Each structure stands twice: as C-alpha cells, then as structure tokens.
Amino acid sequence: ADTTPLARGLPVPQGISKSAFLAAIEELRSTLGADHVVLNDQTITNGWYMEHPNTHDIMSLFDTEEFIASAVVYPGSVTDVQSIVKWANKHLIPIFPISIGRNLGYGGSAPRVRGSVTVDLGRRMNRILDINVDDFTCLVEPGVTFYALYEEIQRRGLGDKVWIDTPDLGGGSVIGNTLERGVGYTPYGDHWMCHSGLEVVLPSVGDDGKVPVMRTGMGALGTGGENVWQCFPYGYGPHNDGIFSQSNFGIVTKMGMTLMPNPGGYESYAYTFPNESDYAPLIDIIRPLRIANILENVAQLRQGLQTLTVEGRPRTAYYNGSGPIPDAVVREHQRKTPTGECAWVYYGMAYGPPHVRAHKLAIIDAEFKRIPGCRKIDPASMPEDDYYWSRDHIASGTPDLEELRWVNWMPNGAHICFSPVSPTRGADAEKLYAMAKRWHTEQGLDLMMAFLVGMREMHLIIEIVFDVTDKEMKKRAEKCLRGMIDEAASLGYGEYRTHLALMDQVAGTYNWNDNALMKFNNQLKDAIDPNGILAPGRCGIWPARYRNRGWEL
Ligand code: FAD
CATH class of the missing domain: 3.30.465.10 (Uridine Diphospho-n-acetylenolpyruvylglucosamine Reductase; domain 3)
Structure with a gap:
C-alpha cells in the first residue's frame, strides 16, 4: 500500500466549521463508541482490491482528494444506522453509505461530496x-x-x-x-x-x-x-x-x-470469430437465441484485444508505440496464445444434464458457424491458468478475482467504465462500436470492450484503463468518456451505470420531456431527505440545499 500525507488536510464538509465538525464527531463517538468513528485527517493510503481504502477512489479520475471522506463510521446495527442519520440531520453533515466499497470503475468507495462521512456498513453488519x-x-x-x-x-x-x-x-x-x-x-x-x-x-x-x-x-x-x-x-x-x-x-x-x-451439470464453451465486422451479424444471431434461452447466461462477446489483456501483462510487453495498439500487433501476439488469432471471442455456458446441454449446444454451434471462419475452442486445449477457466468459474457461480488481470495493462493501472445499453441488434452495435473506436483513436487510447447480452438488451462495457498517476492520460480518458456519453445520447443510447465523476452528465441525458424524470427524483429527494444529508449528488440527484449551487460536474 502506498501512503502519503493528505495534501489538503482534513476534508471538512462545506457549511460547517472545523471545530463544529470535530465536536460533532466527538458526539458521534460517544453514541457509537470511539473505535467505530475514525477521522480521515492524516494520510491517504491507496491499497489494492483486497485491501481497498474506504475513504476515496483508488482509481480516481480527478485529484484523489476531490472525492474523499472526512471520517468513516462503522455501525453495528440498524439502531446505529438510525443514530447516524439522526446525527447527520442535527449537524447537516453529508453521509455516504457503502456496503464494501469495491465499486471500482464507478467510484470505488468515494463519496460524491468532498468531506462526506462514509458509513461503512459492511465492516460490522455482515451476517x-x-x-x-x-x-x-x-x-x-x-x-x-x-x-x-x-x-x-x-x-x-x-x-x-x-x-x-x-x-x-x-x-x-x-x-x-x-x-x-x-x-x-x-x-x-x-x-x-x-x-x-x-x-x-x-x-x-x-x-x-x-x-x-x-x-x-x-x-x-x-x-x-x-x-x-x-x-x-x-x-x-x-x-x-x-x-x-x-x-x-x-x-x-x-x-x-x-x-x-444446481442445474444438474454445466459445460462452458467459447467461439472465436476472425473478422472485425463479424460482431454485427453475430449479435443478430445471438438475439433470438438469448431471448429463447438457448443462450442461457449473460452472454459475453469480447473484442480480440481482451484475449491479450487478460494475460495480466503490461501493454509494453506487446507494444511500445503511442496511440491505440494496432490490430496487426494484437493478432501477431494472439497467435502465441491458446485462444489464437481472432477479432472476437464469445464465452458461454450451457446448463443442465448432458442430454439437455447437447440439444442447446448443437443449435448454438450451427447458428454461430453461419459466420464464416467461426471456430469452437476445445476446452481440453486450454491450459489450467488460461482466462477461459475464469469464465467457467464465474458462469457456474464460483467467485474469482482473475478479471483484475487486465487492470495491469497500464502501470499504476486504474480503469473507468463507459456502459451504454442498446437493443441486441447488429445495427445498434455498429453505431456504438464506430463511435467508441473514433473517440478512442482521437484520444490515443486502447479500446477494450465487451458486449454483455442481458436478454433483450446489451450492455456495452468499455473499460478505459489508465495510469492513475498520469494526469494527461486521465484528461484524455475524461474527454473520451464525456464525448461518448453525449454522442451515445444523441444516437438514442444511455448508460446503465456510471462513475461518480460522470453522474451529472449521464443523468442529464435522461432528460425526456423537459427533464421530467429528474424533476420527479428531485421532488422525491426533497420530500424524503429534506435536509439533504444522504449521498448528495449520487446519480445526479442533488437535494435542494445543494442543487444549482455549483456542485454539478
Ligand atoms: P459498494 O461499493 O459497497 O456499493 C456500491 C454503491 O452503492 C456505493 O457507492 C453506494 O453509493 C451504494 N450503496 C452500497 N451499499 C448501500 C446501502 N447499503 N445502502 C444504500 N446505498 C448503498 N460489476 C458488475 O456488476 N459486474 C461485473 O462483472 C464487474 N466486473 C468488474 C471487473 C473489474 C476488473 C472491476 C475492477 C470491477 C468490476 N465490477 C463489476 C464493478 C464492481 O467491482 C462491482 O460492481 C462491485 O460489486 C461493486 O462494489 P461493492 O459491491 O463493494 O459495492
């Protein structure tokens, strides 16, 4: 873990003096027990996935101390949570609940408002x-x-x-x-x-x-x-x-x-597709199969580069040039991998006893092979430590951590997600893919993406992996993200979820009929939380006390 002193000092929430804040903290300590209220006034420790901090985002897009907690409290019961809410209302101090705080790619454990008191529910309420x-x-x-x-x-x-x-x-x-x-x-x-x-x-x-x-x-x-x-x-x-x-x-x-x-058996499989343009007809093949439940799990169609990133090695092991890694370089390295050369790889799982699986797998095989050059991977050919087996674990409900491998693509690897939703249609995928590719090329970033087919819709998950210490790269990542959010909205697509830093912008794209949805959310917020103490700004919802006062990003 890398620990540095807080450059900006104790992040006292706005609207309260430091001394009043410290007095309020003492009051909370007397209610919850001193051990369960910890001030964030000394150092900032970055840690990693397993030992993640609960005060800020280790994958911060901005200055790490922008979205940061002033203190962390550890309730042990529902009654404790009620006491914290009462306390926050009394002192008008913003509080931000987390369960574990591993929301990486979307803000980690950080609060949206600097100086909020993080309510870490998971530490003691974990039964x-x-x-x-x-x-x-x-x-x-x-x-x-x-x-x-x-x-x-x-x-x-x-x-x-x-x-x-x-x-x-x-x-x-x-x-x-x-x-x-x-x-x-x-x-x-x-x-x-x-x-x-x-x-x-x-x-x-x-x-x-x-x-x-x-x-x-x-x-x-x-x-x-x-x-x-x-x-x-x-x-x-x-x-x-x-x-x-x-x-x-x-x-x-x-x-x-x-x-x-337990479905009585399972069998994972993967198919590769040779050409960049194959994804659109393939998605049109996937749609009816997924809706009919022949494809039974959330389907993952990953772009070829992802077969390298999951090896867990840095980008420099493959390419040292600037700009997005060229396709020819990706293919050259892919040839040395068990997955082999491909533009796309589909990971799936069939469930049930052998005769049930065989029926579905035969349909999938015939349908996928309508794409020329489609190749089924033989699981027996995949080494024990290949990423293939991570997908096998996950799709059979066994937790895993192997997905973290691709975060190593950059030194001091961090990532942030762009996750728009579209119908499961090739034509929609083409629009999003072309848009994402253009923005990434303009900003000199590698495009790392996968289509995840829920049922009738797809989440396109794009991971921008960046060096968290590289301010210039972070600026390019932000430009790329903000550009894609606006352009996707103009094409009729919206994000299913987003990072703290982008919540206002994404919420702003859901603006049909003169922002009717956000007006309703604001009305609810003001009725349910009149003092505006709970997670102000989360998902673009600002309480009256903050709204239109310069907090929106
Ligand atoms: P928390 O951080 O505890 O909570 C998330 C947010 O919900 C909080 O910030 C808070 O605002 C709110 N919240 C939490 N608890 C409460 C509560 N009790 N009351 C009110 N509000 C609350 N995510 C996926 O969904 N699917 C994936 O496949 C996936 N893959 C990932 C792969 C990688 C490599 C990485 C780095 C991340 C991935 N993520 C994925 C994102 C993330 O890791 C997970 O979604 C993770 O489960 C979220 O963190 P958490 O469960 O600790 O939630």
Missing part, C-alpha cells in the same frame, strides 16, 4: 441471516460479499444443491452490487431482478423524533414478512424497491436474494 434451501433464497446484510455467501453455502454442505451468481470479481457486496444494478454471469445474472425485499433506513427524522425503518414487498406485513419476504418481491401497493437502487433515498440494511438450484 448471512438466512439461507433457505427449500425456496432457494437468502437474506443478507451489507457486508456479505459474493465470496462470503459462496463459502457459507459450501461450509453448510449445500454446494451441490445451491448456486450463487457472482460478478466478475467476487469481493464485492451482494447488496452494494445489486443496488448498483450490477450483473453476474449465470442465468441469475441480473441481480436487481433476482433480489426480493429490502429493509431501508430512511434519511430524515420523523415528527416523533425517530428515524424510520421500512421493509419493502412482503416484508411490510405486520409480521415483518419473514416467511414469505424472499418469495415474492412485490407485496401490495406501489413497488418502491426501485427508488432505493442507484439513488440516495435510503440506507439498505437487509436484502433478500434468490439463489439458483
């Missing part, structure tokens, strides 16, 4: 409250990671029966990832779709002096709904869960999640 093997559901607290859930299932001897779904990296929080509407790669890959029931601490203090806690769905029943909370997500009346995802309307303290039954 798996229930794993129900009859209903295939679980109920978790914020600190439960995909690894922790997986390991507990194995520890209880349920591994043969119950699967989880994990994103590419297993160290994140089940709750944090789901609230970000993150994805994994089994048939249960749409995490938000698979959740059932939230418990939420609301951000204001009621007339009775209490901070409300509510449960959604069946959990709102007088009994707390425990017997049925995880079986039916909707309950009765408006389905409110949505407003607590990608927002700043509440602090989630419990969440129900559905689990996948």
Whole structure:
C-alpha cells in the first residue's frame, strides 16, 4: 500500500466549521463508541482490491482528494444506522453509505461530496441471516460479499444443491452490487431482478423524533414478512424497491436474494470469430437465441484485444508505440496464445444434464458457424491458468478475482467504465462500436470492450484503463468518456451505470420531456431527505440545499 500525507488536510464538509465538525464527531463517538468513528485527517493510503481504502477512489479520475471522506463510521446495527442519520440531520453533515466499497470503475468507495462521512456498513453488519434451501433464497446484510455467501453455502454442505451468481470479481457486496444494478454471469445474472425485499433506513427524522425503518414487498406485513419476504418481491401497493437502487433515498440494511438450484451439470464453451465486422451479424444471431434461452447466461462477446489483456501483462510487453495498439500487433501476439488469432471471442455456458446441454449446444454451434471462419475452442486445449477457466468459474457461480488481470495493462493501472445499453441488434452495435473506436483513436487510447447480452438488451462495457498517476492520460480518458456519453445520447443510447465523476452528465441525458424524470427524483429527494444529508449528488440527484449551487460536474 502506498501512503502519503493528505495534501489538503482534513476534508471538512462545506457549511460547517472545523471545530463544529470535530465536536460533532466527538458526539458521534460517544453514541457509537470511539473505535467505530475514525477521522480521515492524516494520510491517504491507496491499497489494492483486497485491501481497498474506504475513504476515496483508488482509481480516481480527478485529484484523489476531490472525492474523499472526512471520517468513516462503522455501525453495528440498524439502531446505529438510525443514530447516524439522526446525527447527520442535527449537524447537516453529508453521509455516504457503502456496503464494501469495491465499486471500482464507478467510484470505488468515494463519496460524491468532498468531506462526506462514509458509513461503512459492511465492516460490522455482515451476517448471512438466512439461507433457505427449500425456496432457494437468502437474506443478507451489507457486508456479505459474493465470496462470503459462496463459502457459507459450501461450509453448510449445500454446494451441490445451491448456486450463487457472482460478478466478475467476487469481493464485492451482494447488496452494494445489486443496488448498483450490477450483473453476474449465470442465468441469475441480473441481480436487481433476482433480489426480493429490502429493509431501508430512511434519511430524515420523523415528527416523533425517530428515524424510520421500512421493509419493502412482503416484508411490510405486520409480521415483518419473514416467511414469505424472499418469495415474492412485490407485496401490495406501489413497488418502491426501485427508488432505493442507484439513488440516495435510503440506507439498505437487509436484502433478500434468490439463489439458483444446481442445474444438474454445466459445460462452458467459447467461439472465436476472425473478422472485425463479424460482431454485427453475430449479435443478430445471438438475439433470438438469448431471448429463447438457448443462450442461457449473460452472454459475453469480447473484442480480440481482451484475449491479450487478460494475460495480466503490461501493454509494453506487446507494444511500445503511442496511440491505440494496432490490430496487426494484437493478432501477431494472439497467435502465441491458446485462444489464437481472432477479432472476437464469445464465452458461454450451457446448463443442465448432458442430454439437455447437447440439444442447446448443437443449435448454438450451427447458428454461430453461419459466420464464416467461426471456430469452437476445445476446452481440453486450454491450459489450467488460461482466462477461459475464469469464465467457467464465474458462469457456474464460483467467485474469482482473475478479471483484475487486465487492470495491469497500464502501470499504476486504474480503469473507468463507459456502459451504454442498446437493443441486441447488429445495427445498434455498429453505431456504438464506430463511435467508441473514433473517440478512442482521437484520444490515443486502447479500446477494450465487451458486449454483455442481458436478454433483450446489451450492455456495452468499455473499460478505459489508465495510469492513475498520469494526469494527461486521465484528461484524455475524461474527454473520451464525456464525448461518448453525449454522442451515445444523441444516437438514442444511455448508460446503465456510471462513475461518480460522470453522474451529472449521464443523468442529464435522461432528460425526456423537459427533464421530467429528474424533476420527479428531485421532488422525491426533497420530500424524503429534506435536509439533504444522504449521498448528495449520487446519480445526479442533488437535494435542494445543494442543487444549482455549483456542485454539478
Ligand atoms: P459498494 O461499493 O459497497 O456499493 C456500491 C454503491 O452503492 C456505493 O457507492 C453506494 O453509493 C451504494 N450503496 C452500497 N451499499 C448501500 C446501502 N447499503 N445502502 C444504500 N446505498 C448503498 N460489476 C458488475 O456488476 N459486474 C461485473 O462483472 C464487474 N466486473 C468488474 C471487473 C473489474 C476488473 C472491476 C475492477 C470491477 C468490476 N465490477 C463489476 C464493478 C464492481 O467491482 C462491482 O460492481 C462491485 O460489486 C461493486 O462494489 P461493492 O459491491 O463493494 O459495492
């Protein structure tokens, strides 16, 4: 870990004097216990994925001390969370909840407003409250990671029966990832779709002096709904869960999640495609197969360069020139890899007993081979440490960390995502690909991308990998991202999720009918959080106290 003194000193939140802030911190210490309130007034330690800081973003696009916490608090219970909310309202101090804080590529653990007090829920609130093997559901607290859930299932001897779904990296929080509407790669890959029931601490203090806690769905029943909370997500009346995802309307303290039954076997496969232009007809082949569930998991169509980046070696091992790495260089190096030369590679998984898999795999094979030069990879030819097996783990619900390999592409490797959504159509993919390629070429950046097919839509995930110490490169990355966001919006595409630094811009593209959606969100924000203490600015939603006062980026 690299530790340096804070250049700008204690990041006291705006609107409160340092002495008043320190007095407020002392007050919170007396409520929560001194050990559970830690001031961020000395040094900044960068760490890495496993030992990530909870005060700032290790992959910061701006100066690291721009989005930084003044203190971190560690609640141990729902009551503690309520006390923190009450305290924040009393002193008008912004608070920013994280579950684990490994939201890398989207802001890490950093708050949007400098000097916010980070509420690190995961450190102490990390219980798996229930794993129900009859209903295939679980109920978790914020600190439960995909690894922790997986390991507990194995520890209880349920591994043969119950699967989880994990994103590419297993160290994140089940709750944090789901609230970000993150994805994994089994048939249960749409995490938000698979959740059932939230418990939420609301951000204001009621007339009775209490901070409300509510449960959604069946959990709102007088009994707390425990017997049925995880079986039916909707309950009765408006389905409110949505407003607590990608927002700043509440602090989630419990969440129900559905689990996948072991499908009775699985088999991963991969196909390569030789030409750059192959992706468009291939995506048109993928669409009906995915919607009909012949392609059963979140399909990953990765661009050829990604077969090199996942080797985990730096770019300089392949190319020393400036500008995007040329295609001919990529191909020359690919020839030495087990995957071989290709413009695209598709990683998939078939589920079920052999006869069920065989039926689907035969259809997939015939359809994919309509693309001239399509080649099926023989898994037996893939070495044990090849990235192929990481995809095999992830698509069978086994957490992994191998995806971090491509972050090494640059020295002091960091990355930031551009993640627009489009229909699963070749013509749409062509527009996005051409646009992304042009912006990357103009800014001299390597284009690293994959199409992830959810069902009827694709997330195009572009990772701009940059050297976090290289200010000039970060400027180019920002220019590229901002350019792509605006151009994609003009073509009719929007991001499914974005980095803290880009939230205002992305939210601004969802501006149909005179910004009706943001006006509604603002109305909700002002009603639910009148003092504007909870995660101001997250997802472009600013409370009245901050709105149009120069905070937007
Ligand atoms: P947190 O950082 O804890 O939470 C994310 C955000 O949600 C917080 O900043 C906060 O604003 C809000 N939040 C969290 N908890 C609460 C709460 N209890 N109440 C209210 N608000 C809350 N992501 C994917 O989805 N799929 C992938 O396949 C994937 N692959 C990745 C690969 C690499 C190499 C890297 C570096 C990142 C990848 N990511 C991926 C992004 C990220 O690592 C994961 O999404 C990760 O799970 C998010 O971090 P977290 O779970 O620790 O969430």
